[in-house]
Amino acid sequence: MAGDLLLLLAALLLAMPAFGQAEDSLPGYSQYGAEQCLWCHAGAADAHLMDLFQGPHAVRGDPRSPFGAEQLQCEACHGPGGDHAGPIVAGRERPAMPAFGPNALWSNDRQNEMCTACHLxxxxxxxxxxxxxxxxxxxxxxxxxxxxxxxxxxxxxxxxxxxxxxxxxxxxxxxxxxxxxxxxxxxxxxxxxxxxxxxxxxLTDLNINQNCYTCHADKRGPHLWEHAPVAEDCTHCHQPHGSNHPGMLTRRAPLLCQSCHGRESHVGIGITGDGLPDNNPSNLLLLDSCMNCHTQVHGSNHPSGRALAR
Ligand code: HEC
Ligand code: HEC
Ligand code: HEC
Ligand code: HEC
Ligand code: HEC
Ligand code: HEC
Ligand code: HEC
Ligand code: HEC
Ligand code: HEC
Ligand code: HEC
Known part of the structure; x- marks a missing residue:
C-alpha cells in the first residue's frame, strides 16, 4: 500500500510538466513571468538589461506592451523559457532561449516573428x-x-x-x-x-530624383530649358554618399561634362579637334570650368537660356 503510494507519487512527478509550468499557463512559458527570469537575471552582470523598464516595452498600463496585462513579459520577445528557466540541476546543461541572445535557438525569420507579432x-x-x-x-x-x-x-x-x-x-x-x-x-x-x-x-521615394526633390525642391523644374540628365537621374553627376569633388560630383568638370558631350559642343574649349580631352585647355575653363558660362547646369527658365548659360 505504502509502496503503491510512492509509485503513484513518482508517476505524478514524472507526468508533471517541467518546472514552472502551471496548468493555466501556456506550454513552455514560465509560471511567474518576468519575476522568474529575474531570479537569475537581476545580478550585476545583467544590469544593462534593466533599461528595458525605462523604455517603451515595459509600460504596464499599455495593453499592447509586453508588460501589459495578459502579455507574456520577457517571453513575449524571447519565446517560452521552458527548461532554460527551470531549476539548476547538477550535470544538466541549461538550454539557450528560443529567441534573441548570442545562442538563440530559432532562425532569424522565426525570431523576427516575435517582434512582428506586435509590429504588424x-x-x-x-x-x-x-x-x-x-x-x-x-x-x-x-x-x-x-x-x-x-x-x-x-x-x-x-x-x-x-x-x-x-x-x-x-x-x-x-x-x-x-x-x-x-x-x-x-x-x-x-x-x-x-x-x-x-x-x-x-529608397523612401519612388525614384532617386523624387528623393532628392524632397529637400532640393529648387532643382525640380519644370524648366523652360531642361538639361536632360538632370530630369533623368541626379546621380549621373552626383554621388549621394559623398565625393572628393566639390558639389559631391562624381568627377570634376570638364571631364564630367565631356563624359557625355564630345565634339558637338564647341571644339577648342577643353576638347581638341580630334574629340580628345585637351591637355592645355583654354583658360576659359579656369575656376568653374564649363560652368563659367553654363551657369544653369540644372536647367534654365530664361527665354534665351537654351545653352543653360543664363
Ligand atoms: C535558474 C536561472 C535562470 C532563469 C530562471 C532564467 N535564466 Fe536566462 N540564463 C541563465 C544563465 C545562467 C544564462 C547564461 C547561460 C550561458 O551563458 O550559457 C542565461 C542566459 C540567458 C539568455 C542569453 C542566452 C544566450 O543566447 O546565450 C537569455 C536571452 C535569457 N537567459 C533569458 C531568460 C529569460 C527571458 C528568462 C525567463 C523566462 C530566463 N532567462 C530565466 C539563467 C537563468
Ligand atoms: C521587446 C522585446 C524584449 C523584451 C520584452 C525582453 N527582451 Fe531580452 N532581449 C531582447 C533582444 C532583441 C535581445 C538581443 C540583444 C542583442 O542581440 O543585442 C535581448 C537580449 C537579452 C539577453 C542576453 C543578451 C545580453 O546582453 O546579456 C538576456 C539575458 C535578456 N535579453 C533577458 C531578458 C529578460 C530577463 C527580460 C524580462 C525582464 C527581457 N529580456 C525582455 C528583446 C527583449
Ligand atoms: C537595417 C536596420 C533595421 C532593421 C533590420 C529593422 N529596423 Fe525597425 N527601424 C529602423 C529605423 C532606421 C527606424 C526609424 C526610422 C524609420 O521609421 O524608418 C526603425 C523604426 C522601427 C519602429 C518604430 C516605428 C516606425 O516604424 O517608425 C519599429 C516598431 C520597428 N522599427 C520595428 C522593427 C521590426 C519589428 C523589425 C524586424 C522585422 C525591424 N524594425 C528591423 C531600422 C531597422
Ligand atoms: C507584446 C507586443 C510587443 C512585442 C513582442 C514587441 N514590441 Fe516593440 N513595441 C510595442 C509597443 C506597445 C511599443 C510602443 C509603441 C507606441 O508607443 O506607439 C513598442 C515600441 C517599439 C519601438 C519604438 C521604440 C521607440 O523608442 O520609439 C521599436 C523600435 C520596437 N518596439 C521594436 C521591437 C522589436 C525589435 C521587437 C522584437 C525584439 C519588439 N519591438 C517586440 C510592443 C511590442
Ligand atoms: C547587420 C548588418 C547590416 C546593418 C546593421 C544594416 N545593413 Fe543594410 N544591408 C546589409 C546587407 C547584408 C545587405 C544586402 C546587400 C549587400 O550585401 O549590401 C544590405 C542592403 C542594404 C541596402 C541596399 C538595398 C539594395 O536594394 O541594394 C541599403 C540601402 C541598406 N542596406 C541600408 C541600410 C540602412 C539605412 C541601415 C541602417 C538603418 C542598414 N542598412 C543597416 C546589412 C546591414
Ligand atoms: C541623400 C540621400 C541618401 C542618404 C542620406 C543615404 N543614401 Fe544610400 N543611397 C542613396 C541613393 C540615391 C542610392 C542609389 C544610387 C546609388 O547607388 O548611388 C543609395 C544607395 C545605397 C546603397 C546601395 C548601394 C549599391 O551599390 O547598391 C546602400 C547600401 C546605401 N545607400 C546605404 C546607405 C547608408 C548606410 C546610409 C547612411 C550612412 C545612406 N545610404 C545614406 C541615397 C542616400
Ligand atoms: C533629407 C534632406 C535631403 C535629401 C533627401 C537630399 N539632400 Fe542633398 N543636401 C541636404 C543638406 C542638408 C545639404 C547640406 C546643405 C549645406 O551644407 O548647406 C545637402 C547638400 C547637397 C549638395 C551640395 C553639397 C556641397 O558640397 O555643396 C548636393 C550636390 C546634394 N545635396 C545633392 C543631393 C542629391 C543628388 C540628392 C538625392 C540623391 C539629395 N541631395 C537628397 C539635404 C538633402
Ligand atoms: C549634368 C550634371 C548634373 C546633374 C544631372 C545634376 N547636377 Fe547638381 N550640380 C551639378 C554641378 C556641375 C554642380 C556644381 C554647380 C556649380 O559649381 O556651380 C551642381 C550642384 C548641385 C547642388 C549644390 C549647389 C546648388 O546649386 O544648390 C545641389 C544641391 C545639386 N547640384 C542638386 C542636384 C539635384 C537634386 C539633381 C537632380 C535633380 C542634380 N543636382 C543633378 C551638376 C549636375
Ligand atoms: C549624363 C550625360 C550628360 C552629362 C554628364 C552632361 N550633359 Fe549636358 N546634356 C546632355 C544631354 C542628353 C543633353 C540634351 C542634348 C540635346 O537635346 O541634344 C544635354 C544638353 C546640354 C546643353 C544644352 C545643349 C542644347 O543644345 O540646348 C548644355 C549647354 C549642356 N548640356 C552642358 C553641360 C555641362 C556644362 C555639363 C557638365 C556640368 C553637362 N552638360 C553634363 C547630357 C549630359
Ligand atoms: C566661354 C563660355 C563657354 C564655356 C567656357 C563653355 N561653353 Fe559651351 N557654349 C557656350 C555658348 C555661348 C554656347 C551657345 C552657342 C550657341 O548657342 O550657338 C555653348 C553651347 C554649348 C553646347 C550646346 C552646343 C549646341 O550644339 O548647341 C554644349 C553641349 C556645350 N556648350 C557644352 C560645353 C562644355 C561641355 C563645356 C566645358 C568643356 C563648355 N560648353 C564650356 C559658351 C561656353
Whole structure:
C-alpha cells in the first residue's frame, strides 16, 4: 500500500510538466513571468538589461506592451523559457532561449516573428523580400530592445549602426564633400527605408530624383530649358554618399561634362579637334570650368537660356 503510494507519487512527478509550468499557463512559458527570469537575471552582470523598464516595452498600463496585462513579459520577445528557466540541476546543461541572445535557438525569420507579432506594419508591408530580410538580418541587428532609447531614433546612433555593416558608405561619408550624415544632421533613413520598400536601393521615394526633390525642391523644374540628365537621374553627376569633388560630383568638370558631350559642343574649349580631352585647355575653363558660362547646369527658365548659360 505504502509502496503503491510512492509509485503513484513518482508517476505524478514524472507526468508533471517541467518546472514552472502551471496548468493555466501556456506550454513552455514560465509560471511567474518576468519575476522568474529575474531570479537569475537581476545580478550585476545583467544590469544593462534593466533599461528595458525605462523604455517603451515595459509600460504596464499599455495593453499592447509586453508588460501589459495578459502579455507574456520577457517571453513575449524571447519565446517560452521552458527548461532554460527551470531549476539548476547538477550535470544538466541549461538550454539557450528560443529567441534573441548570442545562442538563440530559432532562425532569424522565426525570431523576427516575435517582434512582428506586435509590429504588424513593420513586418508585413515591405520587410518580407527586402534586401535586409533576404540577407537574414534580425530586427535586433538594428534595434536595441533593452536600451532606454532605441538607437534608430537618433541620427547619430542610427548612422553608426548602419555604417557598421555598410563600410563603403561610411568611407564615402568621410569624404570632403558629403551630406552631413557623419555629423548626425541627417540620417540614412532620410533617404532609405530600412524595413524595405518597393523602390530601387530601398529608397523612401519612388525614384532617386523624387528623393532628392524632397529637400532640393529648387532643382525640380519644370524648366523652360531642361538639361536632360538632370530630369533623368541626379546621380549621373552626383554621388549621394559623398565625393572628393566639390558639389559631391562624381568627377570634376570638364571631364564630367565631356563624359557625355564630345565634339558637338564647341571644339577648342577643353576638347581638341580630334574629340580628345585637351591637355592645355583654354583658360576659359579656369575656376568653374564649363560652368563659367553654363551657369544653369540644372536647367534654365530664361527665354534665351537654351545653352543653360543664363
Ligand atoms: C535558474 C536561472 C535562470 C532563469 C530562471 C532564467 N535564466 Fe536566462 N540564463 C541563465 C544563465 C545562467 C544564462 C547564461 C547561460 C550561458 O551563458 O550559457 C542565461 C542566459 C540567458 C539568455 C542569453 C542566452 C544566450 O543566447 O546565450 C537569455 C536571452 C535569457 N537567459 C533569458 C531568460 C529569460 C527571458 C528568462 C525567463 C523566462 C530566463 N532567462 C530565466 C539563467 C537563468
Ligand atoms: C521587446 C522585446 C524584449 C523584451 C520584452 C525582453 N527582451 Fe531580452 N532581449 C531582447 C533582444 C532583441 C535581445 C538581443 C540583444 C542583442 O542581440 O543585442 C535581448 C537580449 C537579452 C539577453 C542576453 C543578451 C545580453 O546582453 O546579456 C538576456 C539575458 C535578456 N535579453 C533577458 C531578458 C529578460 C530577463 C527580460 C524580462 C525582464 C527581457 N529580456 C525582455 C528583446 C527583449
Ligand atoms: C507584446 C507586443 C510587443 C512585442 C513582442 C514587441 N514590441 Fe516593440 N513595441 C510595442 C509597443 C506597445 C511599443 C510602443 C509603441 C507606441 O508607443 O506607439 C513598442 C515600441 C517599439 C519601438 C519604438 C521604440 C521607440 O523608442 O520609439 C521599436 C523600435 C520596437 N518596439 C521594436 C521591437 C522589436 C525589435 C521587437 C522584437 C525584439 C519588439 N519591438 C517586440 C510592443 C511590442
Ligand atoms: C537595417 C536596420 C533595421 C532593421 C533590420 C529593422 N529596423 Fe525597425 N527601424 C529602423 C529605423 C532606421 C527606424 C526609424 C526610422 C524609420 O521609421 O524608418 C526603425 C523604426 C522601427 C519602429 C518604430 C516605428 C516606425 O516604424 O517608425 C519599429 C516598431 C520597428 N522599427 C520595428 C522593427 C521590426 C519589428 C523589425 C524586424 C522585422 C525591424 N524594425 C528591423 C531600422 C531597422
Ligand atoms: C541623400 C540621400 C541618401 C542618404 C542620406 C543615404 N543614401 Fe544610400 N543611397 C542613396 C541613393 C540615391 C542610392 C542609389 C544610387 C546609388 O547607388 O548611388 C543609395 C544607395 C545605397 C546603397 C546601395 C548601394 C549599391 O551599390 O547598391 C546602400 C547600401 C546605401 N545607400 C546605404 C546607405 C547608408 C548606410 C546610409 C547612411 C550612412 C545612406 N545610404 C545614406 C541615397 C542616400
Ligand atoms: C547587420 C548588418 C547590416 C546593418 C546593421 C544594416 N545593413 Fe543594410 N544591408 C546589409 C546587407 C547584408 C545587405 C544586402 C546587400 C549587400 O550585401 O549590401 C544590405 C542592403 C542594404 C541596402 C541596399 C538595398 C539594395 O536594394 O541594394 C541599403 C540601402 C541598406 N542596406 C541600408 C541600410 C540602412 C539605412 C541601415 C541602417 C538603418 C542598414 N542598412 C543597416 C546589412 C546591414
Ligand atoms: C533629407 C534632406 C535631403 C535629401 C533627401 C537630399 N539632400 Fe542633398 N543636401 C541636404 C543638406 C542638408 C545639404 C547640406 C546643405 C549645406 O551644407 O548647406 C545637402 C547638400 C547637397 C549638395 C551640395 C553639397 C556641397 O558640397 O555643396 C548636393 C550636390 C546634394 N545635396 C545633392 C543631393 C542629391 C543628388 C540628392 C538625392 C540623391 C539629395 N541631395 C537628397 C539635404 C538633402
Ligand atoms: C549634368 C550634371 C548634373 C546633374 C544631372 C545634376 N547636377 Fe547638381 N550640380 C551639378 C554641378 C556641375 C554642380 C556644381 C554647380 C556649380 O559649381 O556651380 C551642381 C550642384 C548641385 C547642388 C549644390 C549647389 C546648388 O546649386 O544648390 C545641389 C544641391 C545639386 N547640384 C542638386 C542636384 C539635384 C537634386 C539633381 C537632380 C535633380 C542634380 N543636382 C543633378 C551638376 C549636375
Ligand atoms: C549624363 C550625360 C550628360 C552629362 C554628364 C552632361 N550633359 Fe549636358 N546634356 C546632355 C544631354 C542628353 C543633353 C540634351 C542634348 C540635346 O537635346 O541634344 C544635354 C544638353 C546640354 C546643353 C544644352 C545643349 C542644347 O543644345 O540646348 C548644355 C549647354 C549642356 N548640356 C552642358 C553641360 C555641362 C556644362 C555639363 C557638365 C556640368 C553637362 N552638360 C553634363 C547630357 C549630359
Ligand atoms: C566661354 C563660355 C563657354 C564655356 C567656357 C563653355 N561653353 Fe559651351 N557654349 C557656350 C555658348 C555661348 C554656347 C551657345 C552657342 C550657341 O548657342 O550657338 C555653348 C553651347 C554649348 C553646347 C550646346 C552646343 C549646341 O550644339 O548647341 C554644349 C553641349 C556645350 N556648350 C557644352 C560645353 C562644355 C561641355 C563645356 C566645358 C568643356 C563648355 N560648353 C564650356 C559658351 C561656353
Amino acid at each position: 506594419e513593420q513586418g508585413h508591408r515591405f520587410w518580407d523580400g527586402s534586401e535586409h530580410q533576404r540577407a537574414e538580418l534580425s530586427c535586433a541587428d538594428c534595434h536595441e530592445s533593452h536600451a532606454r532609447r532605441d538607437p534608430m531614433n537618433l541620427a547619430t546612433s542610427q548612422n553608426a549602426v548602419c555604417m557598421d555593416c555598410h563600410i563603403t558608405q561610411r568611407s564615402q561619408s568621410q569624404r570632403a564633400y558629403a551630406h552631413p550624415v557623419r555629423h548626425g544632421e541627417m540620417a540614412c533613413s532620410d533617404c532609405h527605408a530600412a524595413h524595405g520598400s518597393i523602390n530601387d536601393a530601398m
